[in-house]
Each structure stands twice: as structure tokens, then as C-alpha cells.
Amino acid sequence: MKALLEFQDHLQKSRRIVALVGAGLSVSSGLPTYRGTQGLWKNFNMIDLATPDAFYIDPGLVWQFYSWRRFNALKAKPNKGHQAVSQLAQIKGNDYITITQNVDGLQSRSGHPKHNLYEIHGSLFELKCTSFTCNYTDRDNFTNPLTPALADTEYEYDSKRKRRDLDTDQSISPQFRPVKELAELDLPSCPACNELLRPGVVWFGESLLLLVIDQIDNFIEEDHVDLVLVIGTSGTVYPANSYVDRIKLKGGKVAVFNTDIDQDVLEGKVSNTWGFKGDAAETLPLALKPLLEKNPASTTI
Incomplete structure (x- = not known):
């Protein structure tokens, strides 16, 4: 006191x-703080997904991860x-x-x-163009999902699989929803130049x-x-x-x-x-x- x-x-x-x-x-x-044991998404290490290299290699995977993060942040008050x-x-x-x-x-x-x-560290609700010749930025974008292809990627687990086996009454592991294979055309694109948009966050290494x-x-x-x-x-x-x-x-x-x-x-x-x-x-x-x-x-x- x-x-x-x-x-x-x-x-x-x-x-x-x-x-x-x-x-x-x-x-x-x-x-959650996404530290320690909470640092996984569908068995992917979140730190590995929050990098420019990850986005360059598989932007569809990274966008699904950030679609999930945006969805949960929007649910929160x-x-x-x-x-x-x-x-x-x-x-x-x-x-x-x-x-x-x-x-x-x-x-x-x-x-x-x-x-x-x-x-x-930026914002989940800011989008930035990936083109070096374009400075387009979209702030306070709370649209969910951002594209039709990202629909249903907001949920980490398959809701159809129960947490307990009805026959044995034993707890079972939840089933992750599979990651989609998405082409760049299915992902958010810049209205100014049609190049790929990225989340407006500061990634590891940036x-x-x-x-x-x-x-x-x-x-x-x-x-x-x-x-x-x-x-x-x-x-x-x-x-x-x-x-x-x-x-x-x-x-x-x-x-x-x-x-x-x-x-x-x-x-x-x-x-x-x-x-x-x-x-x-x-x-x-x-x-x-x-x-x-x-x-x-x-x-x-």
C-alpha cells in the first residue's frame, strides 16, 4: 500500500x-503471448513463419497464419x-x-x-505492397477474410473432431485443419499495381x-x-x-x-x-x- x-x-x-x-x-x-509452449500454429513454429524468407518461399502458408491471427485479434475486445x-x-x-x-x-x-x-512492430490490420516501386499501404483494414481463398483458414482445429472419443471416453488430440495450397493469385493483391500484399508487421530480421x-x-x-x-x-x-x-x-x-x-x-x-x-x-x-x-x-x- x-x-x-x-x-x-x-x-x-x-x-x-x-x-x-x-x-x-x-x-x-x-x-496468448505466443511464448514458450504457446509458440506453435498447426505444428509450425510461429517464429519461423514470421520472417521475410518464409513469405518469399510460401506466401500462401504465411497468409493463412496471419489470417488466423487477424481473426483471433478481431474476436478479442x-x-x-x-x-x-x-x-x-x-x-x-x-x-x-x-x-x-x-x-x-x-x-x-x-x-x-x-x-x-x-x-x-506494426499492425495485423495494415497491409503493404511488396513491390519496391510501389508504396501502397492500407491501414485499419478489418475485412475478414481478406480474400475468398482465405476463408476457413482462420480456424486452427477441425471442429468435427471431438476432444473425447465417444466409444472409449478417452481424450484425443485435436485435429488440425490442413493448410491449403494457395497460389499468389488467391492472396491479397495491391489495388495500385496488382503485386502481392503482405501483413504490415515487422518480421524477424527486419x-x-x-x-x-x-x-x-x-x-x-x-x-x-x-x-x-x-x-x-x-x-x-x-x-x-x-x-x-x-x-x-x-x-x-x-x-x-x-x-x-x-x-x-x-x-x-x-x-x-x-x-x-x-x-x-x-x-x-x-x-x-x-x-x-x-x-x-x-x-x-
Whole structure:
């Protein structure tokens, strides 16, 4: 309780705030983090599918994987944590940005203003042309399926096969729906040049968008940041870890909301750092409550 009161006091005094959001915030919305044992889709390693090489070799396979991800993200609803972040982003008189590592679009769909939301890994709902001579981009495309050929690829398992054998009453493994053999003509194509479209996400082996990184760097460097909220992420992956370290080195304080937090942080042994362990979708709104009650959201969430 002492740590919470200290945090809330500093929060209400802060005028420049950064929120760094990770996959843990979307778990309560029904989206897994895709780490460890959850990193498979139809027995394919998800990391292997999220690369430019995979798309070059078999764009039909990769598009089926992303059709499944888009479908599940569309089914999910923004939770109280997303809503709290979006409300914080609308408080007048504060300089504020949200840096999200998520591609699920839930932060945007919760009412977050576009001008101070940075999706550094892209979005499942953005499409980009693969042609080097074409700069076509389609944003906030929530069509499902994107093409008739991708219909029924959104489901990972065959619903006709029950999880228990009716004769023996024994549990059986679910049956994956087979991956379709799709030609490029069956996949999303660019309306400007007819070349193949790709998901607008940053794949493994690709660089983050320099314009976005520059805008974030400018915000952090142009003036002192009072507080960085580390929400549903370990903050150990570049460039996320650099943002936290840079803010802290310049005198800013850190508040971590996650299910996994270093014990020294929880015990208050790390200077200028608070840790609130648990589901960030629940702990964050409670921690922000005094400030948000004073500043109701200007848009409906």
C-alpha cells in the first residue's frame, strides 16, 4: 500500500509520461503471448513463419497464419488495461506517448488517439505492397477474410473432431485443419499495381520503422520524462529496454505492471522503481484510478 500511494503521488505530479506496452496486457482479452509452449500454429513454429524468407518461399502458408491471427485479434475486445492507457493518453496538459510492441490493434480500438500511439512492430490490420516501386499501404483494414481463398483458414482445429472419443471416453488430440495450397493469385493483391500484399508487421530480421523510432527518440530526448509505465512486458528486448534505461538515467521513475517482476523491485530495493505484480489489465486501472477519476476520457471508450 505504501508503494501504491507513493506511485500515485508521483503519477499525479508527472507531466511527461511514457507507457511501454507488451503482450501481457492482451492476455485478459484472450490473446496468448505466443511464448514458450504457446509458440506453435498447426505444428509450425510461429517464429519461423514470421520472417521475410518464409513469405518469399510460401506466401500462401504465411497468409493463412496471419489470417488466423487477424481473426483471433478481431474476436478479442480491449480490456480495462487498454482503456486505462487510452484514457491516460487523453489527459490535457500532459505530454504523453504510448509505445506498444503489440500488433493486435487492441490499443487503438480502445479509443487511443492516433497522434501519440506508436505501434513499433506494426499492425495485423495494415497491409503493404511488396513491390519496391510501389508504396501502397492500407491501414485499419478489418475485412475478414481478406480474400475468398482465405476463408476457413482462420480456424486452427477441425471442429468435427471431438476432444473425447465417444466409444472409449478417452481424450484425443485435436485435429488440425490442413493448410491449403494457395497460389499468389488467391492472396491479397495491391489495388495500385496488382503485386502481392503482405501483413504490415515487422518480421524477424527486419528493421523497425526509422520514422517511428526517431519520433520516440525525440520525445525522450527533448525534455525530462517524469515517469515510464512498463505494462505487460519484461522490457528486456531492444529497443524497449533502451527506453526504460534512458528515462531512468535522466531521473525519470519506473512503474512495472506485470505477472513476472524481479523480487528486488517488489521489495522496493531498486531505486525510483515500483513493481505491481499481477494481471496488468487489473492492476493498472487500480493504480491509475485517482488520476483518471479527475480526468474523464474525452472520447467514448
